[in-house]
Amino acid sequence: MPVPEAPTVFHFEKVAWDDPVSALDPNAPGMRELARSARASGARRKKIVRGECGFFMNRSVMPANFRVPPHHHDHDELLVVLAGGCRFDDGLAELGPGDSIVIRADTHYGFTCGGEGMDFLTIRTGEAKVAIS
Numbered sequence: 848m849p850v851p852e853a854p855t856v857f858h859f860e861k862v863a864w865d866d867p868v869s870a871l872d873p874n875a876p877g878m879r880e881l882a883r884s885a886r887a888s889g890a891r892r893k894k895i896v897r898g899e900c901g902f903f904m905n906r907s908v909m910p911a912n913f914r915v916p917p918h919h920h921d922h923d924e925l926l927v928v929l930a931g932g933c934r935f936d937d938g939l940a941e942l943g944p945g946d947s948i949v950i951r952a953d954t955h956y957g958f959t960c961g962g963e964g965m966d967f968l969t970i971r972t973g974e975a976k977v978a979i980s
Contacts, residue, residue, distance in 0.1 A: 855899045859906070864891045877979030881916065888913055898974065905969045909960045917957035917980035922973040924950050931965035933958040955980040 866886075885891075889910050896904040906929075909915075917936060925947060932943040936957045940948055943961075950956060957980075 857895050859893070859895065862893045862895050864893055877916070878977065881979065885909075885913075901972050903971045903974055906967070907969065908964070908966045910964045911960060911962050913960045913964065915958050915960075917955050918977055919953050919955045919980055920950075920971075920975040920977050921952055922971045922975040923952050924975065925968075925970045926950065927968045927970070929966045929968065931963040931967075932961045933965050934961065 890908065890913055892905050892907045894903075894905050896902045909931075926942070927947045928942045928944055930944055932941065932946070934941045935948075939956060942948060952975075
């Protein structure tokens with residue numbers, strides 16, 4: 848029987864915040880402007896888990912009233928709100944601390960963070976590409 852690999856531990860404080868502009872596909876319409884807006888507002892993201900055992904996990908922190916425009920991804924995702932909250936477009940959902948939502952691949956959605964901003968995890972089983980809708 849093969850010996851399993853040791854668990855991989857990620858310490859949040861040791862993972863660097865991403866530079867959203869440098870991580871973008873320069874040919875993706877609308878993404879460069881969204882990344883510049885995020886940087887200017889103080890929104891941040893850390894890519895914490897990067898494919899270990901097939902998992903990908905980001906932690907994002909967005910300021911009050913930050914708007915994420917309609918977009919979609921090519922992988923299913925699970926969003927888990929740690930603090931603050933948001934309201935999804937078209938009345939899809941309103942989330943607060945401890946709430947979560949599963950969004951299927953290719954679902955077009957956007958949201959606006961609440962008055963406290965939002966701190967949340969995004970968990971996927973693949974490195975997702977994003978496209979502005």
